[in-house]
Amino acid sequence: MSMLQILDSSGNNHPELEPNIPERKLVKMFEYMILVRLLDEKGMRLQRQGRISFSIPSTGQEATQIGAVAALNSEDWIFPAYREPGMAFYRGFPLVDLVNHWFINEKDPQKGRRLPGLFGSKKYRYVNPSAPIGTQIIQAAGAGFAYKYLKEKIVNIVFFGDGATSSSDFHSGLNFGAVFKTPTIFFCQNNHWAISVPLSKQTGAASLADKAKGYGLPGIQIDGNDILAVYHAVFEAAKRARAGEGPTFIEAVTYRAGPHTSSDDPTRYRPKKDLEKWLKLDPIKRFEKYLISKKFLKNGQTNKIRSSFDIEINTLIAKAEEYRPPALETLFSDVYSDLPWHLKEQLDEIASLQRRSI
């Protein structure tokens, strides 16, 4: 299978496929790539300092998330795994909500119930992610059925890793998607690792994109560090889906340049040479070269973008640390639409214990 690439690793452009994206939008895409990387650094540092409990970087995978969200309409739904937070930011998800979520405080929209990094937003059509791998893939197919049934011109995209292609929900997702012809884009971020397990232990297939054929779907492989290739592929898949032609499977070949999460030490399993090779293919540097060559970006502008985000985030962090934990009631709310007697009783019990000195 040949891999779609528009910007090669030195930032050179293959103009016959270059998508028609206005300058303002290209610069916005670049800014959000910078933001994602900056938030990764901040999240990891806060975790190392013991100020937040966990962090899930997506360093090296900025082009997939931002290229994809830029190619969709704002009504289209996103079913994330957990390594594409930039899609929510790009749509306007407030950084204040992110930072309060990191600190699982009383202002956290998810009421302090999730590990930092696992957030969703109904407003920005970014579904609350799971942790069990692969579960969102079949759910996205079901959601796709809903848009079709309701005659809405909406499509959805579901993200998952190379490891997730071994899950039963990957199989069901592609299978149901194909059978019901749902307007769903199955987007695999093949970052070569599932924690410490390499791709060669996930599949005997020559490429993940090849798998699509067995389900009766078009499958394409793209350079996932090339934001223009991502944009192009997602744009075309969304067009197909919107026209009622059903789902597409996209395998984006990329690389997880950081650890799996803040709990992981990749030096235990990852050959150093491997990482060095991939760092040369960095998606941000590549896009920066392209933008500079187009004169959409000036030398030194990257640092300015970075530092203005930096100031904003630091202010939010300082505030987030001051807030209290969520109220005790939130331990019991949202289990059900109402509060059944047994949960009321358990809330009363814990509340009365709080009043007891010892």
Added chain:
Amino acid sequence: MMPELTLVESVRLALEEELDRNDKLIVLGEDVGPNGGVFRATQGLLEKYGPQRVLDTPLSENGIIGFAIGMALMGLKPVAEIQFVDFIYPGFDQLISEAAKFRYRSGGMFTSPLVIRSPYGGGVRGAHYHSQSPEAYFTHTPGLKVVIPSSPYETKGLLTSAMREQDPILFLEPKRLYRAFKEEVPSGDYTIPLGKARIAREGEDVTILAYGAMLHVALEAAELASKNQKIECEVIDLRTLVPLDIIAIENSVKKTGRMISITESPKTSGFSAELSAIVAERWIEYMEGPIMRVTGYDTPFPLSLEQEYLPSAKRTLDTIEKVYNF
């Protein structure tokens, strides 16, 4: 005149009427289309509502439940059939980790209020893959509501309520009762609220808690106890296990001072253990005898000896006497 329906016909009528009322409602599952379900619970629905609302799905339980969750997230009301509850386990993860958790994990932002209906239970010579009663796996999962009807009338009222709930529901249908008897079932809109039990027989001496097919074993045993020993049992049909009607249980056990429960699942960690614990924790001072359980045994579901395995009126009577004569 009200039509007399079997339990499975009552399921079908509830689905049909709600399909009529709610155009967001979608029925899906294996063989629910032209075949009308292997038990005929969806007979005629495809013809009436079309293939966009009555979906034959691929043979995949995690697929059916995960697909239904996606529909529910986007505002549809999926009512999925799992052909036998014994086959729900491939979909366990979707039900437990996804449907049951969406509301909580998203701080109330996302919900997946689907209904899973599935035949459960023994007594039909189905052996261990067509007879199980796994309700305790699900009652152990915060975020799910578990409903088990005991008659045709009850079925329609409870299923209609379930299809209007804002939370994910597991609706277990006692397949042994699917065609066991008929009962008057009104057509048109009536519901039985979830979380409200029903006194199926009044009595002063021993409370029997039961649901689904075991309600009828309880009633049979209660008749025998009355006739043979003049022991008057109060039989409570729990209807919903989560949320449980604690008031109905309280009123009854305070009156009788004795309690047994009947479930056809294995004994260890079964729902009857929960019922015993609740009564012991709260009203032990009212109790005049041991709190006892009549259950299936701690084995896989058998075949040849299934009548020995299942709680019977005889075993229940034996337990009633133990509790009463303590």
